[in-house]
Amino acid sequence: MGSLFVQLLxxxxxxxxxxxxxxxxxxxxxxVERKVAAHIQRRPGPMVVGWHGLLQPLADGLKxxxxxxxxxxxxxxxxxxxxxxxxxxxAVLVFAVVPFGPEFEFFGVKVKPILTDVNVGLLLVFALxxxxxxxxxxAGWASNSKYALIGSMRKAGIIxxxxxxxxxxxxxxxxxxxxxxxxxIVQQQINQKLWYIWLQPIAFVVYMFAMLAETGRVxxxxxxxxxxxxxxxxxxxxxxxxxxxPLVEWYVEVLSLSAIAVVLFxxxxxxxxxxxxxxxxxxxxxxxxxxxxxxxxxxxxLFLFVLWLHWTLPRYRIDQITETAWKVMLxxxxxxxxxxxxxxxxxxx
Amino acid sequence: MMQxxxxxxxASMTLxxxxxxxxxxxxxxxxxxxxxxxxxxAGIFFVAGAELVGAxxxxxxxxxxxxxxxxxxxxxxxxxxxxxxxxxxxxxxxxxxxxxxFYLEIILVFLLGVSxxxxxxxxxxxxxxxxxxxxxxxxxxxxxxxxxxVSLVLLVGMIGAVLIGRKxxxxxxxxxx
Numbered sequence: 001m002g003s004l005f006v007q008l009l010x011x012x013x014x015x016x017x018x019x020x021x022x023x024x025x026x027x028x029x030x031x032v033e034r035k036v037a038a039h040i041q042r043r044p045g046p047m048v049v050g051w052h053g054l055l056q057p058l059a060d061g062l063k064x065x066x067x068x069x070x071x072x073x074x075x076x077x078x079x080x081x082x083x084x085x086x087x088x089x090x091a092v093l094v095f096a097v098v099p100f101g102p103e104f105e106f107f108g109v110k111v112k113p114i115l116t117d118v119n120v121g122l123l124l125v126f127a128l129x130x131x132x133x134x135x136x137x138x139a140g141w142a143s144n145s146k147y148a149l150i151g152s153m154r155k156a157g158i159i160x161x162x163x164x165x166x167x168x169x170x171x172x173x174x175x176x177x178x179x180x181x182x183x184x185i186v187q188q189q190i191n192q193k194l195w196y197i198w199l200q201p202i203a204f205v206v207y208m209f210a211m212l213a214e215t216g217r218v219x220x221x222x223x224x225x226x227x228x229x230x231x232x233x234x235x236x237x238x239x240x241x242x243x244x245x246p247l248v249e250w251y252v253e254v255l256s257l258s259a260i261a262v263v264l265f266x267x268x269x270x271x272x273x274x275x276x277x278x279x280x281x282x283x284x285x286x287x288x289x290x291x292x293x294x295x296x297x298x299x300x301x302l303f304l305f306v307l308w309l310h311w312t313l314p315r316y317r318i319d320q321i322t323e324t325a326w327k328v329m330l331x332x333x334x335x336x337x338x339x340x341x342x343x344x345x346x347x348x349x
Numbered sequence: 350m351m352q353x354x355x356x357x358x359x360a361s362m363t364l365x366x367x368x369x370x371x372x373x374x375x376x377x378x379x380x381x382x383x384x385x386x387x388x389x390x391a392g393i394f395f396v397a398g399a400e401l402v403g404a405x406x407x408x409x410x411x412x413x414x415x416x417x418x419x420x421x422x423x424x425x426x427x428x429x430x431x432x433x434x435x436x437x438x439x440x441x442x443x444x445x446x447x448x449x450x451f452y453l454e455i456i457l458v459f460l461l462g463v464s465x466x467x468x469x470x471x472x473x474x475x476x477x478x479x480x481x482x483x484x485x486x487x488x489x490x491x492x493x494x495x496x497x498x499v500s501l502v503l504l505v506g507m508i509g510a511v512l513i514g515r516k517x518x519x520x521x522x523x524x525x526x
Contacts, residue, residue, distance in 0.1 A: 079377065119480060120404040127407035137419045141377065156420055180481060
């Protein structure tokens, strides 16, 4: 009974920590994004609220919460609100299978810093990731507005195309690791002394494309396209309900997909890797904290890369986006998959 | 104990949302309750320890297939979605016997499958190898012929879809000029 209680307590703490970190970080990444965007455009960005605008997200949150809740007269209120829940829940659930670091002991209790280490973790990630389609389609339909409907249809088309691509892109690392569990994949990379990005560069590039498309980041932010569609499927949402969609899409989903990319291609919590030789850890002085710092650093690097693209590139047309998915990305992943499947058993094991 | 509670929850939710599919009038709600049914069935698979099947149920049925219903529905005009009476009453009555025959066939196949399925022989494999490997090795050894046949059928379907979806340029050209 005692051990069961301890286990439940550990799970509860993990859930609280993950929820707090993800949602809090998601809110604060708006500040990071505005600062980065400002410096790319050679202006200072938010400076007034707090030191270098550090309290800006809180001020924005207050403003959004106290705004009037506007609802289109002929819309469907139940579906309109359900879309919010459907957007937030799967995006946060993905973090249940993200391993943040190696197993450690805390007051005699062995703790794995991952909520559930299911042995089909990766499949769950992509199942939950594509649940976002429902939120977007419903948001567009329930708003009863042309702009919203067009935006949601575009986004749904993109997600359907790139979901196929991303699933095939991750099959390369899965073949190399021989497991679908996220924790085990990182463990395999450490055992084999090799980040899979060195063997799967094509898969990594395709994964990054698909990640940009799924999260609606530039150059694939056609569902938003403020010049032609105002803001796509969020037109009819107001106040904090409007704030929730970009929070989920642009921050929580980018974070979760970056974390999965780090797990699959960049060796999770392992330090810098030299292929087949070993790992170099310039942060060795942090002791047991160093794996966690490495994980956060890599995710932050990928996030900044996404921001960099977002504030540099123009956007594609919708037909170009879907054509790239089906005619370029998918054949590339097939070639990669077949090559990996043929070569891996010969060279690898 | 915990397993029973979880199973009862998922099973009752499955039944409730399946009833919703039949009885709700707004078609968007119908699709949503179908989605809920599929997700809850995945939950039942997870409770039963079939993690791979559960994840595939989520990935293929709850996402890849149900999403196409939603895509079709978003193209349906607002007034039609709120229409209360059924569109195809006579057709529904006419197809009822065929539907009944299908259900009988499903029950028959299920009972036959239960009677020939290995009892407790695979459990040992699963403990040694894990879910995914067991499914893979059984698919590629015992049921290999069926597996290849199904993939052939899917290939034919895919070619057909490509054929229907292709652009028909230069078909109606040069008849008048």
